[in-house]
Amino acid sequence: MTECAFGTTDPIYKEYHDKEWGQPLHDSRKLFELMALESQHAGLSWLTILKKRPAYREAFYHFDPEKIASMTDEDIDKLMEFPGIVHYRKKLEAIVSQAKGFLEIEKTHGSFSEFLWSYVNHQP
Template sequence: MSPSSDDPRCSWCLGDAEYIDYHDNQWGVPLHDDRDLFEMLTLEGAQAGLSWLTILKKRPNYRVAFAHFDIATVAAYTDSDIERLMTNPGIVRNRLKITSTIRNARGILQLIDEFGSFDRYLWAFVNGQPIINHWRTLDEVPAQTTESQAMSRDLKKRGFNFVGPTICYALMQSIGMVNDHLVSCPRHAQLNSIAESP
């Protein structure tokens, strides 16, 4: 359920209808589908050095460019696919970010072989349950945590790119591994009720 227009949303999302919709309906909602998790890992990595709103507006283009984030398909991309993507104005045309998406897809396939799913691997860093924080101001929200640092170290050892601890924490926030909505935001309590339901 989205907050009403009068509710005190987290201030970072204000000023753009698309940003507000993302905050109200996606950010912090526990996500467990491997394809969706691959999408969020890719988008969080693409954001490096840019604003999240920039990436959010390019999200439909990313879905088309990367086969709607079918992991096996992207893992099979070749140099010709990289060159094709480098001419796509709808995505961030950064060669390192494009090649890292392909490399990460291959890494996810290995994780699926080892753990059964990418979901199971990621959520193990929080023991399968969202961490519920109780921040009152944006200044209190950390850029990284011990969990995101552990995730970053392990992913890097496995050959993943654009998975620093800050990017990993942004991923954890976006896929609901942590609830970092401010306590004044109605979504904080709404998501807590989801996390606490049997």
């Protein structure tokens, strides 16, 4: 297998590159996780966020949208002190907002995955 020029210098990046990047994904919850992490990525390297992914999973209930959607301002206050994640309030609030949108899409379209894949005629 030929390796790309990127994604191979750090073991975390290499694992992401080899096992996730470019692979079709149909699991709605995993798609939600990636969307949430992408929102944290703005202004930072993807490797930075990949290294923080375990902390994000812990902080955000392993990306359980229902639990995240019910988070309060007080919960966000606590996350501002949570070790290992980006401490920018708007980014943390974005994940809560995304969870609410995710649940609405699931309610109206059956599944988040189905909704996303419909834009590309269910083809990778």
